[in-house]
Amino acid sequence: MRIAVIGAGRMGAIRAEDLLSGGAEVTLFNRRDNVAKELAQKLNCSSAEYADLLKLDFDGYVVATATNSHIAILDQLIPLGKPILCEKPISLTVEETDLVIEKSKKHGTEIQVGFQRRFDPPISVAAHKVSSGQVGTLYAMHMYAHDHQPSTLEFLEGSGSIYRDLHVHDFDLVRWITQSEIKKVYASQAVREHQQYAKYNDADVSLISLTTESGVQVAITGTRHNPVGHDVRFEVFGSKDSIAVGLNLKTPIHDIEGEISFSEIRYTGFIERFRQAFAQESHAFIEFVDGKTANPCPPINARQALRVAIACEESILSGSAVEL
Incomplete structure (x- = not known):
């Protein structure tokens, strides 16, 4: 199986x-051909000139x-009719996504x-526990x-x-785990410490x-800085069980009681x-390209998560809840 990976940065x-x-045969492409070549040498795979992307034949493409x-890039690749893995988001606007x-x-x-959070093993287990009824009636997340x-x-x-950047992952997980669309959002934000966010009317904390x-009612908290480390986790509360995902020995938080090592x-x-x-x-994409599985995350999911992100921005401007 031949896969073209477009982009030779961190995600590429x-x-x-x-x-x-x-087990895929990978060819790297980058607008700066020398960057693709250098990465290909490190990974012991092939690279090709960006100008030849559409001239060569591949079974699938990755937009990274x-x-x-x-x-x-998608405008060029879609007419080829081959499977594409595109990093989120497809676009920052619903119109372009549509x-x-x-x-x-x-x-x-x-x-x-x-x-990618859908493929995190503990998150997948949590989603199965919810969908199979093991958590019971969902109370909150x-x-x-x-x-x-x-x-x-x-x-x-x-x-x-x-x-649109950070919480879009949370919105996707809410939809995926609850198997329900998001109906209403209320958001608040602030610049508490890092002033560069104010320049773009953005925030370093959100709620x-x-x-x-x-x-199902869901509370989400976000910060652009945590001195202890990168903290992504969630809790699900139901009539039969309460479960936590991402709470482990590497979770970047300090336990005041000192009972967790x-x-x-x-x-x-x-x-x-x-x-x-x-x-x-990435391995699921190989299975998808090979025709062994259905598309695990179609683009409608990017669209719906983006709609929620935009609704949060509208809530900030209006100071009130926004219905989708």
């Missing part, structure tokens, strides 16, 4: 490494470039969206999304917002209250926290 390297370990380049969905349907092209280090100005320029159409070194970033999830997701 991860995708290429995982696809290679899954900056968000603002996704639409242009155009991609419409065009992919026209050409019969399947796009798998990179919501509490979610935590706390980055280790604050973002750079260069990153903030194209990230969209804390909702979200949302309700699903099925009636946390590791000295905690999660330092999202890649370390979800390294296994990325591998599972």
Whole structure:
């Protein structure tokens, strides 16, 4: 199986490494050909000139470039009719996302969206416990999304917002785990410490209250800085059980009672926290390209999660809850 990985940065390297370990033959492409060549030498795989991307034949494509380049690349790849794995988000606007969905349907092209948290083994187990009824009637969910280090100005320029970049993963998990669309959101935010966020009307702390159409209430807290490490976890409360995901010896929080023997070194970033999830997701793409499984995460999921993120921004502006 031949897979083209477009992008030779951090995510391109991860995708290429995982696809290679899954048995795929990988060719790297980057707008700067020398960067693709250097990474290919490190990973012991092939690279080719970016200008030849559409001239060569592949079984599938991975789009692992900056968000603002996704639409242009997808516009070229979709007519080929081959499976595509695109990192989230497809776009920062619903309108562009809809155009991609419409065009992919026209050409019969399947796009798998990179919501890697779905492939995190503990999260998958939690989702199964909910869907199988082991948790019972869902009462509520509490979610935590706390980055280790604050973002750079260069990153903030194209990230969209804390909702479109960070919390979009939480919104996808809420929909996936509850199997229900999100009906209403209320959001508040602030710049508490890191002033670069104010330049882009963004925030370094956020608090979200949302309700699903099925009636599940969810509280989400986010920060762009956690001095202890990268903290992504959640709790699900139901009539039969209460479960926690992401609470382990590497969770970056201090236990005042001192009863949990946390590791000295905690999660330092999202890649370390979800390294296994990325591998599972890339291997799932191989199965998908090979026709062994259905698309595990179609682009409608990117669209719906993005709608919630935008509703949060509208809530900030209006100071009131927003219905979707």
